[in-house]
Amino acid sequence: MDLDALAGCLSSSACLVTQTTSGLIIGMLLFLVAVGLTLIFGVLKVVNFSHGAFYMFGAYFAMTAYQFTGSFALAMLAGAAGTAILGLIFERVFMSRVYGADVLMQLLVCYAFVLIFDDVVRLIWGPEFKAMGMPAAFQVMPLFIAGGVVPPYYLLLIGVALVAAIVLGAGLSRTRIGKVIRAAAHNPGMVSALGINTGLIYGGVFALGGMLAGLAGALAAPVRSLTPGMGFSVLIESFIVTVIGGMGSILGALIGALLLGLIRSYGSLGFPLFTEGLMYLFMVIVLVSKPTGLFGKEAA
Amino acid sequence: MTELEAGRAGTLAPVRGGAALGRYRDILIALIAFAVLASLPLFTGSKALLDFVIRCSAYGLFATSLNLLVGYTGLTSFGHGMFFGLGAYSFGLIMQKLGVPIPVAFVATLAITAVIAAVIGAICVRLKEIYFAFVTLAFQMLIHSTILSWASFTGGDQGLRGGIPRPAFLGINLANHVHLYIASCALLILGLLAMRQIAQSPFGYTLRMIRDNAARASFLGIDVWRTKLTVFVLAAVFASMGGMVMALFVSGAYPEFAYWTISGEGIFINMLGGVSTFLGPMVGTVLLLLLNDTVTRFTEYHGIVLGVVILFFALGLRKGLLDFVAEWFVQRRDAGEGR
Numbered sequence: 001m002d003l004d005a006l007a008g009c010l011s012s013s014a015c016l017v018t019q020t021t022s023g024l025i026i027g028m029l030l031f032l033v034a035v036g037l038t039l040i041f042g043v044l045k046v047v048n049f050s051h052g053a054f055y056m057f058g059a060y061f062a063m064t065a066y067q068f069t070g071s072f073a074l075a076m077l078a079g080a081a082g083t084a085i086l087g088l089i090f091e092r093v094f095m096s097r098v099y100g101a102d103v104l105m106q107l108l109v110c111y112a113f114v115l116i117f118d119d120v121v122r123l124i125w126g127p128e129f130k131a132m133g134m135p136a137a138f139q140v141m142p143l144f145i146a147g148g149v150v151p152p153y154y155l156l157l158i159g160v161a162l163v164a165a166i167v168l169g170a171g172l173s174r175t176r177i178g179k180v181i182r183a184a185a186h187n188p189g190m191v192s193a194l195g196i197n198t199g200l201i202y203g204g205v206f207a208l209g210g211m212l213a214g215l216a217g218a219l220a221a222p223v224r225s226l227t228p229g230m231g232f233s234v235l236i237e238s239f240i241v242t243v244i245g246g247m248g249s250i251l252g253a254l255i256g257a258l259l260l261g262l263i264r265s266y267g268s269l270g271f272p273l274f275t276e277g278l279m280y281l282f283m284v285i286v287l288v289s290k291p292t293g294l295f296g297k298e299a300a
Numbered sequence: 301m302t303e304l305e306a307g308r309a310g311t312l313a314p315v316r317g318g319a320a321l322g323r324y325r326d327i328l329i330a331l332i333a334f335a336v337l338a339s340l341p342l343f344t345g346s347k348a349l350l351d352f353v354i355r356c357s358a359y360g361l362f363a364t365s366l367n368l369l370v371g372y373t374g375l376t377s378f379g380h381g382m383f384f385g386l387g388a389y390s391f392g393l394i395m396q397k398l399g400v401p402i403p404v405a406f407v408a409t410l411a412i413t414a415v416i417a418a419v420i421g422a423i424c425v426r427l428k429e430i431y432f433a434f435v436t437l438a439f440q441m442l443i444h445s446t447i448l449s450w451a452s453f454t455g456g457d458q459g460l461r462g463g464i465p466r467p468a469f470l471g472i473n474l475a476n477h478v479h480l481y482i483a484s485c486a487l488l489i490l491g492l493l494a495m496r497q498i499a500q501s502p503f504g505y506t507l508r509m510i511r512d513n514a515a516r517a518s519f520l521g522i523d524v525w526r527t528k529l530t531v532f533v534l535a536a537v538f539a540s541m542g543g544m545v546m547a548l549f550v551s552g553a554y555p556e557f558a559y560w561t562i563s564g565e566g567i568f569i570n571m572l573g574g575v576s577t578f579l580g581p582m583v584g585t586v587l588l589l590l591l592n593d594t595v596t597r598f599t600e601y602h603g604i605v606l607g608v609v610i611l612f613f614a615l616g617l618r619k620g621l622l623d624f625v626a627e628w629f630v631q632r633r634d635a636g637e638g639r
Contacts, residue, residue: 047430097615103376103429108571108614111564116607123601232560236441239434247431276445280438284423287435291426 006270017148019265025154025223027261028161032216034238034245035168035253036209042248043185043205046095049110051238052231053117054083054210058217059226060125063132066221072135079218080211087210091203114232121228132221157219164212169250181205185248240283246296255294322500330493337485341478350481352593354549356585357488361542362562363569363581364495365535370567371575372499373531374511376429378563379436382420382443383536385558386413387543389447392460392553401469409544410537417536418529425528437560444558459554464547474548484545491541496578498534507531568610574623583622 009015033055040048058079065071065078090113098105138153172178184191184201192198217231224230241260245252260279267275286293341350362384369375390412394405420439424432447454455461466474474480498504509517510524518524547553556562565588573584591609595602617624 041430047434094611094615103433104370104567104571104575105614105618107376107378107433108568108610111568112607112610112614114564114607115603115610119601119603119607123604233441236438240438243431243435243438273449276449277442280442283435283438287423287427 002272003270006266009266009269014148017145017150019269020262021148021150021154021158023262023265024258025157025261026264027258028158029216029220030234030238030241030260031254031257032161032164032219033213033234034241034257035165035250036212037235037238038242038245038248038250038253039168039212040206040209041242043181044091044095044099044202046099046106047239048095048206048209049107049235050090050113050117051209051213052233052235053114054087054213054231055217055220055234056117056121056226056228056231057086058083058214059132059221059224059230060121060130060217061214062218062221063130063226064125066132066135072137075132075135075221076215076218079221080215083214083217084207084211086214088203088207090210091206092199095206096199096202118228125226125228127228130226132226134222138222153222157223160215160219164215165250165254168212172250237279240279242293243283244286244293246293249293249295252293252295319500323497326493326496326500330489334485334489337489338482341481347477350477351549352589354481354484354545355589356582357484358542358546358549359565359569359589360488360582360585361491361545362539363566363573363585364492364578365538365542366566367570367575367578367581368495368498368507368531368535368538370570371580372504372511373507373528375425375528375532376433376567377436377532377535378433378567379438379440379560380535380539380566381560381562381564382436382440382558383413383417383539384543384546384562384566385443385447385553385555386416386536387540388547388553388557389454389460389543390540391544392464392547393454395464395466396460396462399465399467401467402474403469406544409540413536413540414533417533421529421532421536425525425532437563440558440560440563444555444560447555447558457555460547460552463551464553466548466551480548484549487541487545491538492582495538498531499578503527503530568613571610571613572621574619574621574626577622577626580622587621 009019033051036054037048037051040046040051061082062075062079066075069075094109094113095106098109134153138151138156140152143150143152143155172182180191180196181201184196184198188198191201216234237260238257241253241256243256244259245254245256259282263278263282264275267278271278337353340353362380366377366380369377369380387409391405391409394400394408395402398405400408420436424435424439427435448457450456451458468474472479472483474483499507506517506522506527509520510522510527514524517527543553543557546557569584569588570581571584572587573582574580591606592602595605599605
């Protein structure tokens with residue numbers, strides 16, 4: 001424990017800015033992964049245990065596209081579009097067979113794909129750590145805000161995640177498609193009786209969830225190292241986010257992800273050996289005091 | 301005594317006798333199985349075969365204990381491997397740091413596991429299916445990351461190295477390969493017998509009732525939470541026994557023992573052998589270890605092969621192997637009785 005470091009940081013504005021932005025980018029990346037998880041669960045009633053693999057594929061797709069084209073925008077597009085297609089195929093061919101089945105079956109199918117996807121990445125890109133490198137456009141002087149150093153890429157990352165959150169939230173509550181998706185989550189039988197193809201909606205939601213995770217991976221690629229199996233810890237953390245925020249709630253995922261990001265960035269100062277433990281501790285406290293999560297409505 | 305009561309007593313007595321008979325039959329089977337396994341070193345000098353049986357003992361205890369949760373109670377734990385790792389680490393650490401006799405470390409490890417499982421279980425067993433699966437998984441990751449980051453105590457990602465001392469006790473020297481083999485078999489058979497007794501006891505039938513209809517069990521006056529917690533702790537204790545066999549076998553403990561893939565393999569073993577029979581997980585253990593050993597000999601990408609096999613079972617067969625055997629028996633019996 002190093003409470004002096006934590007207290008020292010809290011009293012300095014420079015350190016506050018640095019730690020808060022680093023907490024925000026962890027939180028925003030987590031949000032993008034967790035919101036896909038929570039969306040898929042809300043509509044399809046399955047927890048996509050292989051969701052971390054989409055994050056991993058997003059990062060690798062982006063890196064490969066960046067190496068071939070040199071364009072950062074194309075890299076982001078490749079990460080998002082590639083994982084969306086992957087999600088659609090994965091849902092239609094495999095996951096759709098285990099809806100309504102035992103949880104055991106759903107976990108096993110996803111477990112199989114975690115193993116397969118990790119090995120596929122090892123096969124294509126090799127087992128060693130990879131780095132995408134920071135695009136030239138962002139290799140500029142960092143900004144100084146209240147004495148704290150903020151790389152411009154961090155601002156872009158936070159901005160993209162915020163836009164995604166707003167588009168998603170507004171799209172679900174305001175548009176016709178959003179209405180249909182919410183209806184399908186509530187009563188799929190009735191929706192399909194009204195002549196709407198629920199299979200297509202399920203596939204679309206899964207593709208959307210996969211795309212968000214892939215986008216998170218693509219955004220993370222310039223600042224994190226890439227390795228097979230990189231998705232798993234992200235999956236566990238984003239699951240903790242959905243438990244804290246409440247399964248099925250988009251606002252809950254946002255708040256939960258930001259809280260977790262801040263816990264991680266400040267926790268690494270005060271409790272360097274127990275940073276991971278702090279997240280679990282927080283999850284346990286929420287679970288015991290409010291089992292449905294902070295914004296969950298359904299009984300857990 | 302009226303005729304009616306006499307008639308009822310007549311129909312009840314065989315049932316009670318049947319339970320006792322079943323227990324004697326189980327003990328007999330256990331003794332025969334132990335005799336067969338224990339005499340194996342007399343017929344073959346193959347160290348590889350004995351090693352394989354020891355590994356089967358470790359994983360078999362772990363997988364069968366998981367079946368108490370998955371198959372009997374309907375609790376799909378995806379973090380059961382934490383108790384396997386916990387058993388290995390706490391046994392190894394007690395032997396290395398305290399130097400007590402092996403039986404003392406053995407019992408102490410069971411007690412430590414039981415306490416930790418009670419705390420984790422108290423938080424988890426209230427949760428429903430998928431929440432239960434993932435929160436147990438989260439606790440597993442917590443224990444795994446604690447082992448990695450507390451390097452001064454646990455050796456970090458290098459694992460517990462330097463070997464676990466194995467002093468002789470009661471004429472048993474576990475540093476001797478054959479002694480270790482016999483001890484592992486004995487632990488396996490005793491553990492299986494104990495779990496079989498739990499499964500066949502009134503408590504075991506309470507578990508099945510909770511699995512089939514928890515609300516009804518609750519209306520009948522059963523404290524569902526307490527029953528689930530009890531079986532969670534019991535299963536953890538047997539899993540840690542498996543972990544201790546593993547620690548004795550490799551003379552160390554490694555973070556992989558507490559990694560989530562162990563839990564995944566445990567779930568798959570249960571699926572592979574079948575959860576509807578008591579010995580299904582044992583069959584699954586042997587099959588998975590054979591499969592793993594064969595696949596790793598031919599390719600380094602054994603995740604792909606294992607994944608495809610899992611998909612074949614989960615999407616294609618949807619049942620374990622012993623489930624098919626059990627169904628076949630039922631069909632034959634029904635056909636024989638002319639139903």
